[in-house]
Amino acid sequence: MFAAERRQLILEMVRANGAVSLRELARVVQTSEVTVRRDVRALEAEGLLDRRHGGAVLPGGFTRESGFPQKSLSATAEKTAIADLAASLVEEGEAIVVGAGTTTQELARRLARVPGLTVVTNSLLVAQALAHANRVEVVMTGGTLRGTNYALVGSGAEQSLQGLRVSRAFLSGSGLTAERGLSTSNMLSASVDRALVQAAAEVVVLADHTKLGTDTMFQTVPTDVITRLVTDEPPAHDDRAATELQALADQGVQIAVAGAGAGAGAGPVAEDGLPSGPSGRQPRREVPLPGQRRTRSAPGPLRSPSPLTSEPADRDRPTRMADLRRR
Template structure:
């Protein structure tokens, strides 16, 4: 009887996995395993079966919707995914900011988390094209916020286009904090949208060093448009669920990798 029940249980579990991937765009095997209450080994087998049916694409340590390389997930979806990891990454990245700094901060939910961490800083100038970043710093008395011009790109609540790029041309800041949808040793930081990528390059181009913020679901992933070449990434801030082998390849390109420990991983 137990043997007869296994196929039905597996089918229900795979349907749930498919629902999760469709809702989030991409997910790590670990996060899927927690959601469906199964081992990562079982989930990996399920993902292979779903890939064989053309329903998902396997990625290093996770699964994505087919054709995910060109897909831009909604801001709400990205904000809800890996919230604890993003908070830990933001806290770690904030320690790289010094009094008197001028920094650029790009769009994204992890960048917004960083802005919230920086709200208590003093003698800091933040240049950003992100409405969410600016809003997070709205009441920060010690932070001067400078917005670029540009055209609003709704999915990420950010300003893009020629006006934003022209505003950044000629500026010089200490550090640029950027996020994206993937970061790898082969292509560096990447994003699905060409307009977003173009402004990201401008944000990076006016900085003395570039700091990439990427949770474990982005590590080893590639998306359509490269923004920052691997050798231009001075620091990579990620979480302790990132694939250590991929982190080693990124270190070999010259990036200093900072691994933030998520609170629940400490048993707290």
């Protein structure tokens, strides 16, 4: 493929998806990430797109929200690994909330094997993934259907969450930065996500490395409210993503890193003591980074003596940033 053809295809992918990782671009155009990075740099010089941490986005600073078909084809291996690791955090008999998104949909598919689980969600895709799980109770919010991501939004959804108390909230979004936390491109989705957070004692964000450092219009979860981030291992050359992870860790976020090959191995417990989860796969090690504060109690409504409340995470194990690269 000639350079002009590659760059046209890259531009079309970014316009269709809003944001695409270098890894995904290299796979589609069947060339190396080095070549793709050079193409992206040339397209940025023409003002046709903007470079971001390990990827490219539409020009203008804030990415727009792409539709479900585009999202479902982006970073599929990374989402699978993240879902495997996130599922290992869920215990039998727990009550949780799960937000809308393609990564949370992957998580829901793995939660179908957790007995006694109660899942509250505003996502039709999450509910569909759990529809035939006999031992899982699914509770859906009310609200108005938003077709682009198959989620219930609006005042009906938010009101149905009032008075709810669960152990954990699992959320994804369009971008994640240490400065603003999790954000999304749609105001209605952001409002419902904030209501989901208020119902949970612990907030777990699921975000692949392409979302690290990406800032979108509406903040959903401030950084100081995020208990844990489950992400994939950034590419070795992506120093900016690693820097963002470090900044999140410095603000007290527990970092859990899963690689695309995290499904290898067997056994009930991984080497760090985390359970392998309902899928039977070993998750990657949870990685506290230098500078993390000790256990942080969630502010305001997130604190509760409810029996559903999880124990605070251990944030005292020092690990160098280089350990992320070795995994």
